[in-house]
Amino acid sequence: MDSAPNVSLPQVSFLPGSLPSGDLFQLLLYVTLFIYVIFTGVLFYHWNAYSSDKKVSAATYVAYLIITIPMILTLITTSVIIK
Secondary structure (H helix, E strand, O other), X not given: OOOOOOOOOOOOEOOOOOOEHHHHHXXXXXXXXXXXXXXXXXXXXXXXXXXXXXXXHHHHHHHHHHHHHHHHHHHHHHHHHHO
């Protein structure tokens, strides 16, 4: 059984003295995760504070997590592959 080839992406600096592309992408991942956590906290607060129907709120929580968790996992996977 053949194993997958070991592919190494070139490290590209966009500007002289800037971070290599892998490090830059990882930094952008951390910034995105930070914004995601803050945004999620604000949404959950508002859903709890202003919702009128608990069943609708629960369905919204589930839909939000089902949609966003795969996106975050894709970002993390891409960051690990590029790094």
